[in-house]
Amino acid sequence: MMGEKFLCLLLLCGIHAHYSEAAIRLVGGRNRCQGRVEVLHGNRWGTVCDDGWDLNDANVVCRMMGCGTATQAVSRARLGRGTGQIWLDDVACTGRETSLASCRHSGYGRHNCNHGEDAGVVCRRSSKRMRLVGGRSRCQGRVEILFRNRWGTVCDDGWGLNDANVVCRIMRCGAAIQAVSGARFGRGTGQIWLDDVACTGREAVLARCRHRGYGVHNCNHGEDAGVVCREAAIRLVGGCNRCQGRVEVLHGGRWGTVCDDSWDMNDANVVCRQLRCGSAIAANTNAGFGRGTGQIWLNDVACTGRETSLARCRHPGYGRHNCQHSEDAGVVCRVKVLSAEEVQK
Structure with a gap:
């Protein structure tokens, strides 16, 4: 029986059904960070109605899936119609919730919808827009971010562990051991994108932290910031x-x-x-x-x-x-x- 369950799980992976918290999945997208939103309730998967569906709701889903921020809240079953149960309707998230179940909604199974109104999301896979360069492993190095199709560095003015922790979490590297300054992982070239970054440590992407604006800085590449993360063994x-x-x-x-x-x-x-x-x-x-x-x-x-x-x-x-x-x-x-x-x- 256990083998059959895992076979089913692996088959679902192959058709772009991706899970987080064993209570949510994205189905029918082109990658693990987009698709029709489905939630598990009473041991049955069901969809979410798009009434009131917006970027706040989509951001909660994307964060649950480890996919950064939402670029689109999809409505009208544009990522495919589900079948069976419609579990949620009139979802109203603030965007700060840790799970979709914590958002306000009408109650499980209470809706006035059909599967032509199934909601979906398209998330920005944030780790693809950030990289660590010059370290000895994938979890340490000079921080570089992608903006307007160009990679650039981050200035170390005010760079601290809160900032480094956001980077390490995005890179799936656990907590930060060190916030590195003074271009100790080597000087970057070209653009310096961010300066005076001030994260609380809770942000899903570095761009959500306070900063001066993209390309606004008073730095040179001798001030490039880096991180050392606790890479799990x-x-x-x-x-x-x-x-x-x-x-x-x-x-x-x-x-x-x-x-x-x-x-x-x-x-x-x-x-x-x-x-x-x-x-x-x-x-x-x-x-x-x-x-x-x-x-x-x-x-x-x-x-x-x-x-x-x-x-x-x-x-x-x-x-x-x-x-x-x-x-x-x-x-x-x-x-x-x-x-x-x-x-x-």
């Missing part, structure tokens, strides 16, 4: 979003998988917490998210569930196993939207 591969997939750990500079012998919810919860993805929904076995390649690093993992990282759980040692990649372990986590306090940790 663990990752999830092959899932529909960052909080589900095959578990892989980094050891000795090489990524490797975890064998599913004794793999259970205690182990899965440690992985989900380590990746700041909330609690575990499922502990996946038998390479349900695809077979890895190369090294198998861990076997017979035995977590209590309270550990802060998988490395702290009992196991026989790195590289000691009697497994093959058909036994690769995975997890499905309940995606968690981080508070400002959690981002700072």
Whole structure:
């Protein structure tokens, strides 16, 4: 039964059905950050009516999906008509909510709509508009942003951990360890796009932070800002979003998988917490998210569930196993939207 559920999940990924918090998905778009909005209620997926649907509502959806900000709130089933239940109508978000369910609405199943009014979103995948250059890993480097089809740098005037935390979160790199100034990751070239950036740490994209305006600055490239983020020594591969997939750990500079012998919810919860993805929904076995390649690093993992990282759980040692990649372990986590306090940790 569990294998069938994960097969279904993987098939849905292939047709652009993408999930966040196991309670929302985008269907029918060209990528994971656009599509018809569907929510899960009473174990059934249903659509959202477009009455009153606007960018505030769309921004909440995009943030839940880890897709930055909304560029469009789509109405009249322009991303395809759903079938079955229409769950929400007259949704009225402020734009600050952490989930669509927290927004005002008429109540589940209460509507005067048909599927010709299904709502959708198109989100700006913010990580594609930002990059880190000159670091030793993908989670450190000089901050560069894309504006008007040109990459440019950020000046370090006032650059601090709140600003760096926004960057690290956009880049899926956890919390910031350091806000780097003085072009320590090398001088950029060309445009300097932002100066006097002042984030609270809660913004979904750097552009939402206070700043002087694009291209307005009194800097040179000797003041280019950078970040060092806490890059997790663990990752999830092959899932529909960052909080589900095959578990892989980094050891000795090489990524490797975890064998599913004794793999259970205690182990899965440690992985989900380590990746700041909330609690575990499922502990996946038998390479349900695809077979890895190369090294198998861990076997017979035995977590209590309270550990802060998988490395702290009992196991026989790195590289000691009697497994093959058909036994690769995975997890499905309940995606968690981080508070400002959690981002700072």
